[in-house]
Structure formats: structure tokens, C-alpha cells
Amino acid sequence: MTPPSSKLSARRKSRPSFAPLSAHEAELAEFFVRMAGILGVPRSVAEIYSLLYASPAAVDFDQIQGRLGMSKGSVSQGLKFLRDQGMVLSVKAPGSRRERWQPTPSLAASLVTLLRSQVLPALEQSSPSLDRIVQGAQGTQASPAVIERLTQLRRWNARALELFPLMLPPPRES
Amino acid sequence: MTPPSSKLSARRKSRPSFAPLSAHEAELAEFFVRMAGILGVPRSVAEIYSLLYASPAAVDFDQIQGRLGMSKGSVSQGLKFLRDQGMVLSVKAPGSRRERWQPTPSLAASLVTLLRSQVLPALEQSSPSLDRIVQGAQGTQASPAVIERLTQLRRWNARALELFPLMLPPPRES
DNA sequence: TTGATGTTTCAATATTTTTTGAACATACGC
DNA sequence: GCGTATGTTCAAAAAATATTGAAACATCAA
Numbered sequence: 001m002t003p004p005s006s007k008l009s010a011r012r013k014s015r016p017s018f019a020p021l022s023a024h025e026a027e028l029a030e031f032f033v034r035m036a037g038i039l040g041v042p043r044s045v046a047e048i049y050s051l052l053y054a055s056p057a058a059v060d061f062d063q064i065q066g067r068l069g070m071s072k073g074s075v076s077q078g079l080k081f082l083r084d085q086g087m088v089l090s091v092k093a094p095g096s097r098r099e100r101w102q103p104t105p106s107l108a109a110s111l112v113t114l115l116r117s118q119v120l121p122a123l124e125q126s127s128p129s130l131d132r133i134v135q136g137a138q139g140t141q142a143s144p145a146v147i148e149r150l151t152q153l154r155r156w157n158a159r160a161l162e163l164f165p166l167m168l169p170p171p172r173e174s
Numbered sequence: 175m176t177p178p179s180s181k182l183s184a185r186r187k188s189r190p191s192f193a194p195l196s197a198h199e200a201e202l203a204e205f206f207v208r209m210a211g212i213l214g215v216p217r218s219v220a221e222i223y224s225l226l227y228a229s230p231a232a233v234d235f236d237q238i239q240g241r242l243g244m245s246k247g248s249v250s251q252g253l254k255f256l257r258d259q260g261m262v263l264s265v266k267a268p269g270s271r272r273e274r275w276q277p278t279p280s281l282a283a284s285l286v287t288l289l290r291s292q293v294l295p296a297l298e299q300s301s302p303s304l305d306r307i308v309q310g311a312q313g314t315q316a317s318p319a320v321i322e323r324l325t326q327l328r329r330w331n332a333r334a335l336e337l338f339p340l341m342l343p344p345p346r347e348s
Numbered sequence: 349t350t351g352a353t354g355t356t357t358c359a360a361t362a363t364t365t366t367t368t369g370a371a372c373a374t375a376c377g378c
Numbered sequence: 379g380c381g382t383a384t385g386t387t388c389a390a391a392a393a394a395t396a397t398t399g400a401a402a403c404a405t406c407a408a
Contacts, residue, residue, distance in 0.1 A: 024307045024310040028303075028324075030303065031304065034296040034299065035296060037214075037296075038213070038214070038293060039212070040211075040212070040214055042396060042397090043396080044396075054320060055320070056317030056319060056320050060354095061354070061355075070398085071397060071398045072355080072356085072399070073357080073397065073398055073399065073400095075355095076355060076357085077356085077396095079355095096353095097353070097405065097406055097407080098353085099354085122208045122211075125208065126208065126209075130205065132201065133198045133202050136197075136198040137198065143231075145230060146228060146229070146230050150202075150228070153281075214365095216365080216366060216367090217366085217367095218366075235384075235385075244367080244368090245368045247367070247368055247370095247388085248367055250387085251366095251367090251387095269377080270384095271375070271376050271377075271383070271384065272383080273384085273385090
């Protein structure tokens with residue numbers, strides 16, 4: 001049954017087969033996937049994070065791909081996302097050029113960063129719009145009730161913009 | 175040019191044409207769409223809410239459809255969503271069976287409800303999973319570091335579950 | 349340098365989500 | 379009660395998003 005197989009010494013390229021997720025690992029992944037879904041983070045990203053989170057040691061690219069059964073492209077993109085959000089860190093093994101990944105120490109901090117990266121741009125883009133809208137409403141034909149609503153909206157927007165930066169220092173430049 | 179048109183009295187079915195959104199209305203809609211997007215609420219729903227929000231008086235089904243240029247199905251589903259979240263209210267004109275819609279007074283309260291409806295189910299579903307996972311990890315082969323992580327995760331989950339119900343009373347039954 | 353290993357890119361494909369619209373229900377004014 | 383104005387449902391179409399995989403690229407050990 002074994003293919004014209006390896007000479008005894010020709011161990012080199014053995015495509016190592018990777019263990020599929022254990023039941024508990026899979027269940028944890030589902031947890032992360034659900035939570036990530038709320039913020040629109042794709043399944044593959046949540047799965048990668050979950051795997052690292054449940055692993056006692058840093059995990060390399062091939063293991064991620066193998067154990068999760070996903071494509072190189074997805075692993076690469078997923079890691080990029082997590083890296084950009086500051087949610088994972090890489091360490092390099094000594095004599096190897098391969099990177100090994102692990103979750104950033106504080107999940108809480110990671111989540112704040114993630115949230116900020118989703119919400120802040122929306123708030124910022126909206127500020128000038130809201131100003132224009134409120135002005136437009138005040139200018140001409142608009143019921144006082146509507147003006148009141150819009151004004152409050154703008155107040156909130158401004159408040160949120162002030163508050164957010166306080167939550168944590170912004171992610172460092174690369 | 176006018177088609178074999180209406181007898182003078184046959185005014186009945188005049189398909190009233192609806193004004194497209196003003197520039198400011200459109201800009202406000204984009205604001206709501208962006209914000210809604212963060213939580214995965216579809217564009218059509220955000221547009222409907224935005225229209226009501228910027229309207230001095232309650233708006234009926236046909237106006238929503240006409241001014242936003244969307245299908246009946248979308249309007250119906252959108253209103254259902256907003257209704258279920260307690261984000262809009264309807265009032266009925268006296269001698270008409272037509273409903274007219276307006277936003278619920280407190281946008282803040284609406285947002286909390288919306289958030290809860292997204293997050294709570296995920297938290298609840300996850301509770302038993304997390305218990306199992308932590309137990310599994312403690313049982314056998316698991317590094318203390320991983321056990322620590324998982325335990326904290328469960329702690330957070332529990333905390334969030336306690337906290338959420340305090341934020342506002344749950345939506346009333348229909 | 350060089351070549352093999354390790355990673356990224358991106359166009360094509362698959363999947364999921366949203367929207368449409370016509371058929372179906374409902375209830376209200378007459 | 380009837381007929382129609384008013385809404386809802388849901389299968390199918392369209393749009394948005396995620397994933398794949400092969401080719402391009404980068405980097406380091408030799």
C-alpha cells in the first residue's frame with residue numbers, strides 16, 4: 001500500500017500530515033467565529049485566531065493551513081488581518097526562516113483595537129456630513145423636532161470621537 | 175403627450191410620484207448605512223430608518239417605497255426588522271387602514287436593544303461550550319497557559335451575560 | 349549568486365447575503 | 379358580506395463577500 005516510498009534516508013520532503021481539530025478545539029473555534037461574526041470578521045480569520053489561542057506554543061504557517069484545512073491564500077490574508085489589528089505576534093525560530101505565530105497577550109486590548117478600527121473611520125467620515133446636514137436643516141425648511149434629532153446625533157458623534165482615542169493608545173506604526 | 179388620460183373625475187388611482195431624497199437626506203442615509211454596516215444591518219434597513227429619522231411627520235409604506243426607490247418586499251422586511259427591534263412605531267390615521275411610521279423616541283435605547291439582540295444569543299449559546307472546553311482542557315493534556323486563557327474567556331462570557339440584562343429591560347412581548 | 353523555501357498577490361470561483369416582484373393573505377370601509 | 383387597498387411571503391435574481399490556487403515575489407542558507 002505504501003507508494004514507491006521513501007528511501008529510508010530520503011525523509012526530507014515528507015509532507016507531514018496534520019491532525020484535524022479536536023472536538024474542543026472545534027468548539028472553541030465556533031465560539032470565536034460567532035463572536036467575530038458580530039463585527040463582520042470572516043470565519044477563516046476567527047478560526048486562525050482560535051487555533052493560536054488554544055495552542056500551547058506558537059504555530060507556523062503550514063500547521064495553520066494543515067490543521068484548519070484552508071488554502072494558503074486564506075492563511076496569508078487571515079494572518080495579515082490579525083497582524084494589522086495587532087492581534088497576533090510572530091517569533092522566528094533560530095535557524096529557520098519560517099515564522100511562528102501566537103496571540104497577542106491581551107485579548108481585551110486586541111478587541112478594543114479591532115472595534116476602533118471598525119468604528120473610528122465611520123465616525124470620522126461622518127463628522128463633516130453631520131455638520132452639513134445640521135446646518136442645512138437649520139437653514140431652511142425643517143421642523144424643530146427634526147433639527148433637535150439631528151443636533152443630538154452630531155453631539156453623539158463628536159462625543160464618541162473624543163472618547164475613542166482615550167480607550168487605548170493607537171497601534172504603533174509598522 | 176398625456177395618455178388617453180383620466181377623465182377629470184377619475185383622479186382615483188393617480189400613482190403619486192415621490193420626491194427623491196434631498197442631498198441632505200441622502201447624506202444622512204449614508205451616515206446611517208455606514209453605522210449600521212458595522213453591526214451587519216443591511217443598507218435598506220438603514221435607509222428606511224434614516225428617512226423616518228429625518229422626516230417631520232410619520233411616513234407611510236408607499237412613501238418609503240417611492241422616495242427610496244426600493245421594492246415592496248424590502249420595505250416590508252425592513253419595517254419588520256425595525257419593528258422587532260423596537261426602533262420604529264406606527265400610528266394609524268383615522269379613517270384609513272394605512273399605517274404611518276416614525277422612529278422610536280430614543281435612538282440610544284434602540285441601539286442598546288439592537289446590540290443586545292446580536293450579542294446575547296451568541297453569549298448564551300457559548301456558555302455551555304466554554305464550560306465543556308475548560309473542563310476538557312483541565313482534564314488532560316493542556317498547558318497551564320492555555321488553561322489560564324480559556325478560563326479567563328469563560329469568566330468574561332459569564333460577566334457579560336450578567337451585565338447585559340442590566341442595560342435595559344428586555345423588549346416587551348408583542 | 350543561487351536555488352529552494354516560505355509568503356503574498358490576485359483573478360477566478362464559491363458562498364453568503366440582500367433585494368426583487370409577483371402570488372398570496374388580510375382586514376377594513378363601504 | 380364583498381371587493382379592494384394594504385401588507386406579507388418566499389423563490390429566484392442580483393450583489394456583496396470570502397476562499398481558492400497557481401503564479402509571482404522575497405529571503406535566506408549554502
